[in-house]
Amino acid sequence: MGKGKDRHTELGLKEEDLIEMYRYMLLARFCDERQWALNRQGKAPFVVPVSGHEAAQVGSAWAFERGKDVFCPYYRDLALVLIAGFSPKDVFLGLFGKAEDPSSGGRQMPAHWGARDRNIITGSSPIATQCLHAAGIALAKKIKKEDAVVGTWFGEGGTSEGDWHGAMNMAGIHKLPLVFVCENNMYAISVHESKQVAGRVYKRAEGYDMPGFEGDGNDVLDSYRLTKDAVDRARAGEGSSLIELRTYRFYSHTSDDDDRTYRPREEVEEARRNDPIPRFEEYLRSVGVLDDGIVDEMREKTKTEVAEGAKTAQEADFPDPSTAKLHVYADLEVE
Amino acid sequence: MATMNVVQAIHDTLAEEMRRDDRVVVLGEDVGARGGVFRVTHGFLDEFGTDRVIDTPLDECLIAGVAIGLALDDMRPVAEIQFADFIMPAFNQIVSEAARIRYRSNGDFGVPMVIRAPWGGGVHGALYHSQSVEALFAHIPGLKVIVPSTPEDAKGMLIQAIEDADPVMYFEHKKTYRLIKGEVPEERYTTPFGKAAVRRTGGDLTVVSYGLLHHYCLEAAERLASDGIEVEVIDLRSIYPLDIETVLESVGKTNKVMIAYEDNKFLGVGAEVAALIAERALFELDGPIVRVGGPHVPAMPFAPTLEHWFLPDVDRLEQEMRKLAEF
Numbered sequence: 001m002g003k004g005k006d007r008h009t010e011l012g013l014k015e016e017d018l019i020e021m022y023r024y025m026l027l028a029r030f031c032d033e034r035q036w037a038l039n040r041q042g043k044a045p046f047v048v049p050v051s052g053h054e055a056a057q058v059g060s061a062w063a064f065e066r067g068k069d070v071f072c073p074y075y076r077d078l079a080l081v082l083i084a085g086f087s088p089k090d091v092f093l094g095l096f097g098k099a100e101d102p103s104s105g106g107r108q109m110p111a112h113w114g115a116r117d118r119n120i121i122t123g124s125s126p127i128a129t130q131c132l133h134a135a136g137i138a139l140a141k142k143i144k145k146e147d148a149v150v151g152t153w154f155g156e157g158g159t160s161e162g163d164w165h166g167a168m169n170m171a172g173i174h175k176l177p178l179v180f181v182c183e184n185n186m187y188a189i190s191v192h193e194s195k196q197v198a199g200r201v202y203k204r205a206e207g208y209d210m211p212g213f214e215g216d217g218n219d220v221l222d223s224y225r226l227t228k229d230a231v232d233r234a235r236a237g238e239g240s241s242l243i244e245l246r247t248y249r250f251y252s253h254t255s256d257d258d259d260r261t262y263r264p265r266e267e268v269e270e271a272r273r274n275d276p277i278p279r280f281e282e283y284l285r286s287v288g289v290l291d292d293g294i295v296d297e298m299r300e301k302t303k304t305e306v307a308e309g310a311k312t313a314q315e316a317d318f319p320d321p322s323t324a325k326l327h328v329y330a331d332l333e334v335e
Numbered sequence: 336m337a338t339m340n341v342v343q344a345i346h347d348t349l350a351e352e353m354r355r356d357d358r359v360v361v362l363g364e365d366v367g368a369r370g371g372v373f374r375v376t377h378g379f380l381d382e383f384g385t386d387r388v389i390d391t392p393l394d395e396c397l398i399a400g401v402a403i404g405l406a407l408d409d410m411r412p413v414a415e416i417q418f419a420d421f422i423m424p425a426f427n428q429i430v431s432e433a434a435r436i437r438y439r440s441n442g443d444f445g446v447p448m449v450i451r452a453p454w455g456g457g458v459h460g461a462l463y464h465s466q467s468v469e470a471l472f473a474h475i476p477g478l479k480v481i482v483p484s485t486p487e488d489a490k491g492m493l494i495q496a497i498e499d500a501d502p503v504m505y506f507e508h509k510k511t512y513r514l515i516k517g518e519v520p521e522e523r524y525t526t527p528f529g530k531a532a533v534r535r536t537g538g539d540l541t542v543v544s545y546g547l548l549h550h551y552c553l554e555a556a557e558r559l560a561s562d563g564i565e566v567e568v569i570d571l572r573s574i575y576p577l578d579i580e581t582v583l584e585s586v587g588k589t590n591k592v593m594i595a596y597e598d599n600k601f602l603g604v605g606a607e608v609a610a611l612i613a614e615r616a617l618f619e620l621d622g623p624i625v626r627v628g629g630p631h632v633p634a635m636p637f638a639p640t641l642e643h644w645f646l647p648d649v650d651r652l653e654q655e656m657r658k659l660a661e662f
Contacts, residue, residue, distance in 0.1 A: 070408075105441030114440050121407060122440040126431045132397060133432070136404015136412075143360070143386045143410070162424070166397035173392070327442035328476050330500035332529075332576060 004286025007221050011228065015289050021062055021220055022284060023298060025054040025277050028079035030306040031091050032251075035110075038310065039255045044095050048111035049251035050078035052218075053183055055276030056245040057153070058083060059223025060181045063231045064151055070141075072121045072134040072152040075111040076183065076249070080153060085118035088309030099319040106319045128158035131167035131180070138176035138240075149177045149234045151227075156244075157188025159201050168242070172208035175239030179230040182244045183217060189253045190262035202244035210240045217245030218276040221283070247276070336520055342512040344486035344519050345451075346375050348493045349413060351523070353383055356411060359497060362389035363398055363415030372417055373453060373512060399425035399450065403433050406448040411497055419454035419506060420466040420634075433502040434477030449496045453509040454482075455547055456597060456646050460509075461637035467546075467598035467629070472504045473574040473607075479503045479528055480574040482545045486517045488572055491526025498525065508546040515550060529576030533585065537565030540660050541585040543608055544595040545571040548647060552595055555653040564660045574604055579611045583619075586612055590621040593659050597646055600628025622662035627655050 008018055032051045038044035050057070057079035064071070071084045078091060090102050094113075097106035102115045103122065114122030121137070123130050134152035141148045158164050159182060171178045182201050186193045205212025211233075215226040223245050230241035248271035252259040259268070284290040328334045339347070353359045361376055367390035370377035379388045391398050395416055402412040416422045422429075433446045456465035473480045481496060481503060483489040489507070496503035534549070535556055544552045549570045556566035567585050571578065586592045592612060594605035605626040612624055627647050629635070635645040647655075 101441075102443075104439050107441060108439050112439070114443065116440075116443045122436055122444050124431055124435065124439065126427055129400065129428060129432050132400025132428065133404040133407060135397075136401040136406075137408045138404070139389075139401060140405045140408035140410045144408075162394070162396050163400055163428070166392070166394045166400065169392055169394070170397055170401055327437050327440075329479075330437065330445055334476060 004283065006287055007283070008287070011221060011225055013224070017062070018284060018289050021058050022280055022290070023302060024058045024079060024082055025220065025280060026299060026302045027082055027088065027306065028054050028057070029277060030303050031078060031088055034306050034310050035092070035095050036251070036255070038095070043314070044110070046110055047095070047255040048075050048078075049249060049254070050076055051250040052185065052248045052271065052276070054079045055220035055280065056183045056217035056223050056247045059220040060151070060153070060227040060243065060245065062224050063227035064149065067119070068148050070119045070121065070134070070137050070148060070150045072130040072137070072150065073113055073123060074130065074154050074158065075123065075125075076155070077113065077153050078111065081113045081120055084120050085115065086113070088306045089312050092310045092313030093316060096313055096316070097318065098313060098316040100316055128154050128161035128164040130154070131158070131164045134178055135167040135170040135176060138171065138178035139174060141177055142174065147235065149179065149231050151179045151181060151231075153181045153183060155188060156182055156184040156186070156193055156197055156201055157191065158182075159204065160196060168204070168208040168210075171240035172210050175237070177234040177237075178240045179227060179234055180240065180242040181227060182242065184244050184246050185249045187249070187253070187263065189257060200244070202242055205242035210242060212242040212244070214244040214246060217247030218274050218279060220276060220280050248274070336518040338516055338518050339486050340513050340516045341486050341489050341507065342373055342375060344489040345493060345507060346377060348490040349375065350379065350382070352494060352497050353379070353387065358409065358411040359413060360387040360389060360405065360410055361413050361415065362391050362402060364391060364393055364417050366390060366415050371415060373509065375415070375451070395421055395425040396428055399428035399433065402448050402450070403428060403436070403446055406446045407444060411447055413449045413451060413497065416450060416452040418464050419452040419468045420463045422452055422468060429472070429478070429502070430475050434475045437501065438477060445500050446502045447500050448502045449505050450502070451505045451507060453512070454506045455508040455510055456635040456642065457510040457547060459637060459639070459642065460635070462634040465635040467596070467603075469504075469506055469574050470598055470603050473604065477501065478575065480506070481528060481572070482506045482508070482574060483572055484508065484511055484546050484549045484570055485515060486519045488526050488532070490519055491524050492528070492572070494523065495525040495528060510547045511550070526572070528573045529578050530573070531578040531581040532570045532572055533567060533581065534570050535566065535568040537567040538589055539565045539591070540656060541567045541569065541582070541589045541592040542595065542656060543569045543571060543582055543592065545574070545604075546597065548595045548597055548652070551647070551649045551652050554649045555656055558653050559656055559660065564657070566656060571604070577607070579608070579615070582608065582612065583616050586616050587619050590619055591659050591662065592620070593625040593627065593655060595627040595647060595652060597629055599631055600626055601631055603628050622659055625655060625659050627652065
């Protein structure tokens with residue numbers, strides 16, 4: 001085994017967990033790179049990038065129990081929904097707006113995730129609305145005495161919305177089994193954190209009678225540790241927590257944005273030097289979980305999986321216009 | 336059958352539905368300890384407890400958003416917005432979320448939620464306790480908008496709303512709460528949405544309305560009857576789905592139609608009803624389609640003289656009906 005300091009055993013993570021977490025980070029990154037390539041080729045009209053957020057998303061999502069807990073993500077959570085049960089093919093079906101897109105059957109823009117069978121609650125474009133749905137679902141779990149925890153994810157911009165404050169308030173009052181995870185990348189499109197947040201996000205927890213923590217969102221183990229503790233507290237009936245994971249997005253807000261108008265290149269380059277994927281890889285090598293052979297094999301396999309998913313999705317059918325009036329109501333036809 | 340007023344019918348029905356189905360919960364401002372400012376949930380906290388009778392923070396956006404979450408987890412929330420006038424902070428959650436969740440998820444998710452709110456004027460409620468908001472929501476695909484005007488319908492439509500798989504905006508005219516009494520069948524029944532009620536038959540003129548004005552129209556129609564003018568009076572009951580067939584059938588018989596509503600006349604429910612009649616029954620008409628609605632001022636003012644100026648009363652409705660009958 002390697003000679004680096006073991007940080008994962010005390011967190012209850014086994015080698016299989018670590019390899020899976022690393023694999024999901026790669027999968028998200030390669031999906032992102034592929035969707036940008038497709039965008040540049042004119043084959044994907046709109047891309048919401050995830051790159052830079054992989055550690056925060058994989059670390060926090062790993063703390064939840066799939067099949068039981070509930071995910072209320074926001075649009076940047078590509079890595080998170082992969083863990084919750086999306087395949088790369090599912091991601092690209094959404095990217096192209098194909099009929100089999102599990103989120104919406106091609107009705108919503110890409111990255112508006114949702115799938116009932118994976119406990120991913122459907123999301124919209126207005127910011128932080130999902131936080132109140134998460135509070136309602138957590139309240140339902142509490143009323144029904146179900147052993148499930150709800151997680152909701154958002155950026156620091158989302159913490160300006162009334163919906164977010166309402167959700168925090170409701171969660172604090174009722175000690176809901178709900179974990180708030182802020183992926184703070186310092187920019188809401190172009191608006192810097194200093195113009196967005198008075199004080200600090202995690203400190204707002206105190207005002208809502210719950211614990212708040214900040215962590216290194218570029219460190220998957222730190223992201224996992226803080227979120228796991230919060231999930232454990234929620235499951236034990238001790239109520240909600242707010243976790244602020246500080247990270248950075250490497251690309252523009254979306255493919256329709258140009259971050260050169262508001263972010264200095266040096267800042268982006270500096271952030272890329274702190275890329276969460278090589279950081280985790282370095283750790284895994286240091287504790288002997290990964291070596292060149294395994295890394296090469298995993299990268300190759302993951303890239304192939306992404307390429308195949310994208311290809312299959314690209315060949316899939318678009319929705320038929322005759323279906324566009326379905327599902328407005330359960331029991332009414334519309335004109 | 337028992338005789339009761341509208342608020343009693345809603346109270347009793349909601350309590351009965353909560354006894355019947357554990358998934359039904361009520362939430363809103365003052366619904367618990369106070370039993371609702373109009374006493375709709377009086378006694379609920381004692382009977383059903385704090386898990387199912389939830390006094391929420393003073394945050395309408397929260398009320399709607401949390402109700403959506405409850406519904407997504409297979410509860411049957413009945414949320415109360417204390418006055419329809421205060422629903423605006425919840426507008427985004429209702430319009431962008433509740434109304435679109437089924438459509439945007441391609442049928443994967445649904446929101447079986449009821450939002451109850453007292454609406455309408457004639458109670459000295461001024462700008463912020465008198466508004467009509469039904470047209471704002473009827474414009475939104477994905478919502479059902481219900482405006483019962485009798486105790487019997489209040490019961491049947493509330494049960495239908497709770498059973499519905501989609502979000503239902505259930506608007507209760509606050510002046511009818513204690514003013515309007517009627518017989519209510521004791522057994523459990525539903526009143527289907529999208530079916531208007533012909534409350535009075537007549538061959539000379541059709542009058543379409545809902546809420547408080549429907550009762551005023553019935554009274555005005557009786558006055559005309561003493562002069563030999565027979566008015567057919569239709570209570571829409573449901574704004575969406577809208578039962579235009581019943582209206583067209585009546586217009587085909589009377590050839591004259593008036594639509595009365597207390598919302599601002601411009602782009603109100605009457606505008607859609609008039610447009611549908613014009614599209615589908617223009618050549619049945621022997622006179623112009625008449626709309627009686629609120630003037631284009633932001634809302635009903637407070638002073639009695641100003642409130643009277645805004646809200647049509649029986650005298651004014653009678654005059655308008657008479658004018659059209661004589662056309």
